[in-house]
Amino acid sequence: MLLEISARKPFHCEPCRQPSEENSNTPHHGVVLIAAGAGIFSLVKAEGLPPYPLAEPDYSSKRQLDFSAFEAALSGLDPNRIAVMDTLVAEVTLLELQVLMNNGQFSAEELVTYYVQRIRAYDMDKLNSVLELNPEALAFARDLDVERAAGTVRSPMHGIPVLFKDNIATGEGMHTTAGAWAMRDWQPSRDAFLVSQLREAGAIVLGKTNLSEWANYMDVDMPNGFSVLGGQTRNPYGPYGTLGSSSGSAVAAAANFAAVTVGTETQGSIILPAKINGVVGLKTSRGLVSRDHILPLVDWMDVPGPIGRTVSDVAVMLSAMTDEDEKDLVTFDAVEVAGTDYTQFLVAENAVGKKLGIVVQDNAFIDQMIADFELGEDSASQFRQAMIQSNDKVRMQATPFVDIGIELVEVSAAAMPSTPDLSAFIDYGFRSALDAFLTDLSDEAPVRSLAEIVDINSADSDNRAPYGQGYLESAMKSPLTPDEYAAQVAESMSVADDLGSLFEAYALDVLLSDSQIYAATGFPALTVPAGYGEDGQPEGIILIGDFLGEDNLIIIGYAYEQATQARQMPDLDKTISEIDSMVNR
Structure with a gap:
């Protein structure tokens, strides 16, 4: 139930295009203010805005993928072998991929070829999640296969192809553009620190992913998931939005165009695309992963983070990404956890007894909101009923956590710090x-x-x-x-003290909330698939952790994932056919 309110107080809409839980296809502007769940004002779509999927605009700057470096390898991958690889690779974790490669089921070279084949079949001028392929990917894969054959496996990332958001610098002749025409020719002379770390762990830079141009700070009318070099990214599950700005990274992970991807977030740019595209995304604590050589939006808020199909994959990736970096001194704030092996937290039983906060609107909070917005008797009654229903929805969403053995702690919405504007x-x-x-x-x-x-x-x-x-x-x-x-x-940064005090006052390990308060505070957040709506659109839960509390996020997120098993593979043939029929009619 939604209740439209006439805002009698100044309302500043945030340019990050925060979607509402009720209609997450919504671009940010051209909205009406509504009363939403968890005591947070959200945004819903106003009439007149174009629905997804969107057709490409009439322009000529889109960059085409270059498959020339892969043609010989692709010609050797016949349909029968592709079918075998589909069975072997679909939905398996990074740890399971390592077992398969160790057992000789396929090599890193063949895995790279398989992903490139999927990108050519399903992404190019279709889902538009990949902006560029690394022509050296096969050569790196062969070298890593030689190492494995000699008995050297660097880490669980050894031989794993990774796609990076195209605001993260990659050297060796690749481009980094933020999707922008003016940056189209930039070929960084070196990797970002996090890219170097993943290479050292044995990862293969497969290519770069599309994004909402300039991290979604181009124009109010630019759709989520669009860049002038990459075109319009599309949701692999159907005619839904992709959100932004790490749209391509989320779509590529969901569609199995790479084992895992890397995104960046200022406010919502990992969590929201991951959520609506049915994958796991981790917005890391500020300083846990270096921000070196990443094109900025708001540099003190920007952080990179892993995106994968499972919590396990995100934990493996994170383990290879954390370290101190003299080029980003904020990483020294996370020195106590640098080098942590986060796979040790992939134990569902460890979630038993953890405390999960859920945000509810108590009577005092509801009364205050009614007074603040000067609601008449009828509107106040509708508002109160909407808040009661919101509380019921939150408690229902938390039911799987109770079944796991996690203790629920109800947090008054009045205690939640306000998200900085x-x-x-x-x-x-x-x-x-x-x-x-x-x-x-x-x-x-x-x-x-x-x-x-x-x-x-x-x-x-x-x-x-x-x-x-x-x-x-x-x-x-x-x-x-x-x-x-x-x-x-x-x-804005002082809000971190308020959120930290909330965790302390309620003795919380994790907070279940759609609020984006975590962004300005530098706290981490994790989204995990929670199922699908009646129309098939992916849904997810969002967990907020205390500063450097990625361990608890992984413990609780993993337990939830194992208990619910909510994620399903997208049917790309069906989705692409449906989108084509809608944009071409």
Whole structure:
């Protein structure tokens, strides 16, 4: 039940395009304010916005995938072998892939070829989740196969193909673009620190994933999942949104175009795409994984994190990603857990006795909200009923945790800290961070500033910014001074103390909540598939952990996943046929 409220107090909509639980296809702007669950105001779609799936705009800048380095290998992968690989690889975990490769069922080279074959069959000009393939992937795979044959397996990531979001720098001739035309030719001279770590652990850089351009900060009218170089990313489960900005990373993992992927998040950009595309996504604690050489949005909030089909895969990936990095001094805040093997927390029984907080609207909170919005008698009655139903829904969602043996702790919505309003400072933060990043590149930089990017787009906006570049232009006009920005950041980051106090006051291990309060605090969050709606759209639960509390997130998330077994493979043939029929009619 939704109750539309006429907002009598100022309401600042957040440019991250937070979706509502009720309609998560929704672009952020052009919305009405509603009363939603967990005491949090959410957003629903206003009339007149285009539904998903969206057709490609009429433009000419989309980059085509290059399969030339893989043609010989692909020609040797006949349909019978593909069918065998489908059976062997579908839905298995990274740990199970290691067993299969150790047993000689297939090699890393064949695994790379298999994924490339799937990308060519189901992604190119279809789901649009992959922006570029690494022409050196097969060579790296062969070297790792030689190591395995000689008895050396570096880690559970050995020989595992990984796709990286295309704002994470990768060297060796690949591009890193953030999906933007102005960045189309940048070939970083080195890897981001996290990419180097995964390579050292034996991972294979398979390629780069599409994203919502500039981490979803291009224009209010640009759909989630679109970039001018990658086109419109589409949900592998059907005509639903993909959300953003790590759209391609979530879709590629869900569709089995790679074993695992890496995304980045400012606020919701890993968790929400993973949730709506039916996979597991982990937004890491700030400092746990290095942010080095990643194109920024709001640099003090941005963090990378793993996306996979299972909690097990995310734990394996995370174990290879954490370490101190002198190029990102915030990683020294996580020194106590650097190098942790997170697979040790994949024990469902360890969840018994853990405390899970659920956010409910008690009577005092409901009365206060009614007073704040000056609701009349009839509206107040409807609002109260909606909040009671919301509480029932939250308690129902928590039932599987009770069955596992986890203790539920009801947290008053009044105790939840308010999510900081990014719109007050995101323009300045984006411009400042991006300009600093480009300056640090020196002669390697493809462009020198955000101002230059805006000018380049304006020279051919139909093909370089087909939905406009309103956010970029707005960022150029930010009136904030450096001191004012620093004050805004400090105020937003102080919410971490409030959230930490909440965990302490209620003695929580994990909080079950759709709130994005975790983002500004630097706390971690995990989403795990929870099933599918009546229309087939994937659904998921979101767990928030205490700072550096990834261990508890993995323990509880894994126990939930094992108890529910909610994830199902998408039927890509059916989805692509359905989407084609809708966008071409």
